[in-house]
Amino acid sequence: SSGINAEYGGPTPILLNGQAVCAVLQDKPEQAEDLLQKALDKDSAHTETLVNLSVVSLYLGAQESSKRYNSQVKDAHPDHITVQRLTEKEQEIDDLAAALISNR
Numbered sequence: 068s069s070g071i072n073a074e075y076g077g078p079t080p081i082l083l084n085g086q087a088v089c090a091v092l093q094d095k096p097e098q099a100e101d102l103l104q105k106a107l108d109k110d111s112a113h114t115e116t117l118v119n120l121s122v123v124s125l126y127l128g129a130q131e132s133s134k135r136y137n138s139q140v141k142d143a144h145p146d147h148i149t150v151q152r153l154t155e156k157e158q159e160i161d162d163l164a165a166a167l168i169s170n171r
Contacts, residue, residue, distance in 0.1 A: 080106040080113040087119055091126075099123050112143045 078086070083106035090099035100123050106116040121136035141150050 080110045084115050096126050114144045114147050118149050
C-alpha cells in the first residue's frame, strides 16, 4: 500500500520522515536518526530518507556517514533536485579553488 500508514507494514518511509522532521524541530536529532534508519530499513533507496539522513548525520558530527548517504542518493537518484543543487555547489567550490590556485 502506498498510504501514509500502511495497513500491514506499519509506518511508511514518508510518515517516518515526517516524524523525523518533527524530532529535529524538537531538538532531538538522535530520535530523528532512529526514525530515518527505520525508514531506510523499509526502502533502502528512498530519496528523502537518504537526504535527511545525510543532514542529520552531519548535524550529529558523523561526516563519513553523511558523505555515504550523499553518495547513495547521488547514485540512486542523479536527477533529484537536492542532488542537482549539491552538484552545483560542489562545482562552485571547485571553481573557486581553481581560481585561488591560479591567482598565486
